[in-house]
Amino acid sequence: MSAQSAVALAVSTVIFALRSDAESDFKTLWLPLVRRTREPYLDQWALPGGGLPGDEELAAAAARTLRETTGLAPKYLEQLYTFGDPGRSTGGRVVSVVYWALVESGEADLAVVGENVRWFPADRLPRLAFDHNRIVEYALWRLRTKVEYSRIAHAFLGETFTLSQLRDVHEAVLQKSLDPANFRRTIEASGSIVDTGERVAGTRHRPPRLYRYNDCGRQDEPDPFGPEPATTAIPATN
Template sequence: MPLVRRVREPYAGRWALPGGPVRRDEDLADTARRTLVATTALSPTYLEQLYTFGRAERSASGPRVISVVYWALVRPEEAERGIEDENVAWHPADRPPELAFDHRTIVSYALWRLRTKMEYSRIAQAFLGETFTLAQLRQVYEVVLQRTLDPANFRRQVEASGDVEPTGEYLVGGRHRPPKLYRHREANDLADNGPLTGL
């Protein structure tokens, strides 16, 4: 995950999640996109509201701060376009440095939510392109869930789910027999916005 180094108190010098205030004429999702671009130069295709953090004691001093947190899932080609310098750097989400405010809690919640969504949604597609091999899809699951999955069982479960279909094409360029390329059957939004989708 990309983190930004705080340049002022409180927590000057500590890493934090990218963020910023909402403009008066701006929707929350637009604020999340604008802030992410301004701080990290990232403009991911997947952006979803995660949770609202507003415990009374989360601000050590000053006015009460309520954070409406969005999360973005970034594909490798999107990550390559991001900023990386002494004040913006990528860190392992499972092993972040000491974070400002309650940002460790936010990161823990985001990881829990991502792993939970892997069980029932098509969120893994956010890490893949339009087409993919089953091995690439399995690798996404293994990285996110942090466990090894049996390739044969995974293939059976994915094919039985009906969520993916073969494209009729193959991935070329490898040393072994070219694997089949698949795509997700539906083109639904990956974000789970319920009845608010499209509003």
């Protein structure tokens, strides 16, 4: 457990948001990238991240990175994987602890965009710096598998939402359409949502109910004394 000065440590974050896509009629996954301002990979697009300050929690560093590049706070944040191949970076060796985050779709439109920060559709990325293409692929796989057995989809939505909004999220992430009737039953049976009693007016059809995420009793992802309890919500340090 001694220090090894030869290896640098960094924290990066894959940030997902759901946005309307000109090419598609449906919402699709987008993520913000930053342009590198120094070697290696100068001017190439890369995941937001940076070195780890000596007194900062790993998840907090990921959340800070996210806030600094996008101006947003994550609705969901979880450690993805630690990449440490020697040779994944030209220059000195870097071990990157990578997090993945979901941000609310509505707020994502407010996100900062500049010369050095830009949003890209997750399935049509340019060639990225380092091994970041591979990292994004893995994060996408993780998101898609996890949306089916956990309750992360609501992280893309606001405080309250209709079932078809929630279904739209699932459909956009999974890239396939879902039966509204069966979707309703599956979600209701999971106990992850609560009827607020309110309804949305102004639609040109029957007004849908508004639901809220059910905080209590989320037993679906055990993680007994797991390392992730603080990161399944917005970190306190954020």
